[in-house]
Amino acid sequence: MNINDLTVRFGSFTAVRGVSLEVPEGSVTGLVGESGSGKSTLARAVAGLTPYQGTITGAERGRVHMVFQDPYSSLDPRMSVGATIAEGTRVPRAQRPAEVERLLELVSLPASYARKYPRELSGGQRQRVAIARALAARPELLIADEITSALDVSVQGAVLNLIRELRTELGLTMLFISHNLAVVRYVCDAVAVMRHGQLVESGPVEDVISAPRHEYTRALLNAVPRLTRA
Template sequence: MIVKDLTVRFGTFTAVDHVTLEIPDGSVVGLVGESGSGKSTLARAIAGLVPYTGTIEGSRRVQMVFQDPYASLNPRMTVGASIAEGLPRGMNRREEVARLLDLVALPADAAPRYPRQLSGGQRQRVAIARALGARPELLIADEITSALDVSVQGAVLNLVRSLRADLGLSMLFISHNLAVVRYVADVIAVMRHGELVEIGPADQVTAAPEHDYTRSLLAAVPRLARTTT
């Protein structure tokens, strides 16, 4: 997918300002920036959830996984029903739900449960399985670990890496945490005040950042900052 000169305005406020970004097939692009930088608005524009100007070339099948898995799942629907809801017609839904649950490392017996009966990490896995059921060409993961306990975040990040390896997923992975982004992304794009201020290979951006804002994000992650000096 190639995003060209994408702009999102809400009245007189410009949330995303002439952003151009390429997401190569089979790659994970990490989009990082502080709250209010415009990264989630950019993601919603790519997913077709907010109006924009500019062009988006390539993938038309886009699925988005949101920050709060409990809010994104219907509490009155079982896990299996939630996943099956987005599946293409003509498919054996029970078998496909079981396959998708296995893909995100959940047991088949999770299908009859309700979201309230699962942990936060398990709910996020269900949300990912539901998105994958629609056979997306691009998966957008918007702060999917920030609402989880630290002990659970690593497991979800490892899941993201394994899905990319096993399925060849193209992904836009969004986070305010540069260390998290570096762990999963091939390319890092840094966003500030609605603009991309730096973009490049993940190792390059974290080892030798060119922009002062990127350096400030690095400084906010002591362990990562130490490894790049």
């Protein structure tokens, strides 16, 4: 997928200004920056949720799906897990129960969870359901927007491991948004750094972390004191 000269304005305020970014097929590209940098606004524009100027090519409209930060607010509490996942599937109705079971297995949840409701699940389990729902539509691009920041530290690692496993198993193309460069390093191939609505640096994740060119990237690295080479 290619983002070319993308700009998002809200009245007189420009939230994203002239961003161009490539997300190669089958890769995970990280987008990092502090709160207010414009990274989530960019993601919503790519997902078709926010009007924008510029062009986005390489991903069919309706085949870009997003997993949001708060898994509870993104799930309908009145719908069972099975109904939530089935809603987005592209298979005939008779095949949906089997497809729901397959998707639950993909995100390491038992098939019996199809009968549960969001209120019966932990935060990590809800986020797995949200990921399964996004995968149900067989997206050409999956956007993960700060998907671990609302979770307990004890389950963040499990969700990140799931993302790595799914990427390997399904060959997913992903835009992974985070404020944490350590997390981005763990799951991404490349990284782009945003500040004040603009890209200030991008490249292979190890290159950017090992030899950052922009002072803002260095500041983000300094905010993660335990970030060391594996």
